[in-house]
Amino acid sequence: MPELPEVETTRRGIEPHVCGEIISEIIVRQPKLRWPVPGQLQQLVGAEVTEVARRGKYLLLETISGTCLIHLGMSGSLRITSRLTPPEKHDHVDIIFTNDVVLRLRDPRRFGAVLWAGCGELHPLLIKLGPEPLTDEFSGEYLFKKSRNRRINVKALIMDSHVVVGVGNIYANEALFSAGIDPRKASGEISAKRYALLVTEIKTVLQQAIAQGGTTLRDFVREDGQTGYFQIELKVYGRSGETCVACGMMLQQIKQAQRSSWFCPVCQQ
DNA sequence: CTTGTCACCTGAGCGC
């Protein structure tokens, strides 16, 4: 999916087009997303979007009639278009506004979701989420405490949304490289000092990616339909067969929980 | 409670 920087870039992109606008129609062409698109979504028709928020990788369109949650999954993208533009193959949901602006969700793999929560209610999926990575709550001390008496590897720990939200496979790999930590290391055996560094690196890499407009992904599509391109120099992610930028050693690729990990066996211990 | 595995889906790229 879009990782957190891409979701935040999308949020900033759609916000000026939909905030303050009134929803006139919601068209669901394909309700079979990660979860069925709920009928309650239609309660939002006639309501004004008062805020476009984000929690982890969930985008939240707030209205007085409830909240529309949008998750982009692995392959989702949102774009701002008009009613005159016909939907294409994987354009599953349109949220149409009274000014004829259309917020259109495209998601080939359908791992994304469009959900609804009542006004003032927190959707069940959001209740148990960990802190946002770019807040003070997510600190070295916090992560150290969370890791005590745990045996799972450190990469799985930082990718666990109940520990911290928004750290996907790309940035988990990159942050662990920058912090010099072996992704296979048991999380319970890492010192507080090293966690402080890891948290700093997670924040840095996410902030940099957001500042660059979330163009980490080759096929990231902005809300205006413009495609992104690599601006961020990834040091380990996807670099199979390449050498470490720091020491020249061959990078290693392994599988952890069915996800690829890349790391330098010398720089990361 | 923790940990690891599976499932959900389409499309791109590769070797043959």
Place this chain on the structure above:
DNA sequence: TGCGCTCAGGTGACAA
């Protein structure tokens, strides 16, 4: 050209 295989940015639901 086509087939079969692997891989891909996520994450909740399970079983052990």
